[in-house]
Amino acid sequence: MIAAILRAQWLSTRPGAGRGAVFGAITAVLWYGLWAAGAVAAGVFLSHASGSTVLSAVPLGMLLVCSYWQIVPVFSASMGAGLDLRRLLAYPLPHGDLFLIELLLRLASGTEMVLVLLGGSIGLLANRSYGGPAAVPRIVSPQLLFVLFNVLTASGMRSLLERIMARRKVREMAAVILALMWGLPRIYLRTGSAVKSWNGPASGLQRVGFPWTAAAQTTLGLSWLPMLWLALWVVAALVFARRQFDRTLRYDATAMQATPLTVRPSAWASLAEQFYRLPGLFLRDPLAGIAEKELRSLARTPRFRMVFIMGFTFGLMVWFPSMIGHHGYQSAPSPYFLPTVCLYALTLMGQVTYWNCFGFDRSASALYFVAPQPIRQTLLGKNIAALLFIYLEVLILTVVTAILRVIPGWPGIVEMLVVIGVCSLYMLALGNLSSVNYPRALVAERATQGARGGARFQGLIFLLYPITLLPVFMAYLARYAFDSQLAFVLVLSIAAIIGGVLYGIAMESAVNTAHRRREAILAELSRS
């Protein structure tokens, strides 16, 4: 029965024929190739490392693996491959079988980390101090338990977060809390004095044994006690995962997301309405109508709202600690802090706006093809809406940096606005092309989603980001190399002109592609 369900899942997510299959194959090779290279590097490093290096590297490596497995799916707002197991409740299947399927899906989502662990284990087996044939059971068994721990924890976290994120208003709060959880310890540690106060408890916890230290110490054969700790961690993770899974099965997300029939008008709603009507002030229909629709729809889409909030919280939390010296603020704020966090926000917003601009519309995108407005207007309207959200994000970040007293001053703000505009040109240009060439249906109701090939698509996009940021980087490089603001302005102006031309060419190409591939685009967007 489990095999039948997994087969159905595989059949429903297998790549289609034609360019979709080619694209899927290329991104899969790139993505898993990178991780395989990482695994080989880990193996080579550990096979030649000295005893003391292995002692410090293995726990750190295990910590990184665990962090990636648990945190990255949350931070990238993509929870990995998923199957709505509640649909299977109608069939006579024991919940234990469904739980097993969930675990297998989580294992599949963590393939990258399994590769790295495999590479590291082979490296350790080849190491003179710790390896050899006799070490196989000692190295392999804790690794398997560590994988099991991660699979169970990932499953439990996924179920828990899915329920939290499904609740109206709670999910946005959860995003902020997650950002604080990530950033506050780093800020605390960067302030120096905190390190001393943490040393005691941290070393105590280290002795008690985190799962990664327990797995590492067992793997290195240091003592039998860590194996016991690791086993206890696995049991705890099993209880957590199973409990969360059962609660999610009984959870009614639709009821939690329902809009009350009568909503009292509030100042916030009135403000939002004014924001939605903004395009109508300077554009004519149908362009204004499309942009307004896009603003409304996106603002009400849980997944978009999550990413929007992440844009001005996670970015600050990631970069802000770097601004702080060991005894407080540096003497002068870095002029690159605000542009950096704004560019981070711009790149993060891409996955819910310009990279796949028809994703949330799904099959309703057909309306753009049956209504009498040219498809160019649709893409333009969607780009304008994306740009408005990007600049709203920038505005929020500017206000926050002003509050934190790390704002670069008016010239810096103007420079940042222009830089964001130029980068947006490149990203929107490539985004229009990717939207019509590689459209994917997204589920708006879910705050997190592992769309078909989502991780690989994101991997490819991460490779594209440096290309889109290169022109602006060149401008900064010119300023640094020539120590001249004029050089910066000149290069940035050239980058803007090239960006404008590129945007025009890309738009023309996207329009032609949309006409030519409209049937395939709509078929892809209609997939559930």
Place this chain on the structure above:
Amino acid sequence: MPSPAILVRDLKKVYGAKAAVDGVDLEVPRGSFFGFLGPNGAGKSTTIRMLTGLVPADSGSIEILGFHLPKDELEIKRRIGLVPDESLLFDRLTGAEFLEFVGRMYGLGRPTAIARAGRLLELFEVQAGRKLIGEYSKGMRKRVAMAASLIHHPELFLMDEPFEGVDAVGARLMKDILLDQVARGATIFLTSHVLEVVERLCDRAAIIHNGKIVTCGTLAELRSGGESLEDAFVRVVGAERQGELLDWL
């Protein structure tokens, strides 16, 4: 004499080795209520999708309201109202917001679109307040889809299974509105699996089977010898049960 509402000649669409639509000839007079029937997979939806320009035809010609597709695509789009089998509704808008949006896409000014949206929601008895379309029932979604197809006062309606999932009250309401539109001179081209619906509403019909039109004419012409439309349909598509029931069932 005005051109027909729809004039299709030798229309073909092939998917892989299968011809979904295989040389269809069709003429739908203006002002008629035309039923387009056929078993599952016969080519009904593909034909409608070609008429709306969503799917390009491999060969053949399409003329709608005197305009040629794809040459006069925008002119045709301005004059047709579409209720497709798949939802064209944006789930994160309310019904009123969606109708306003569609009105503006068809060139109505915002005040006109808002006013018409309100009247249409009243007419279709959709009172959902701030509820988003994504939370509507299937029947409510169909009502909003049909309201959206009316907002720009089209001359021709293309409807793919418009009554599917709609309760009896809603279906009656929608039928009355469609009959009123025909009385005012509009043309309606609809597909339906419910033959009683076609029998009650349509004055003309065509049956498509394996991508080919097997019969076309007035309902009286389709029903020979006083048989029902269902009998005529089964006879034409050759779907009489040949085998035995499953022995284990």
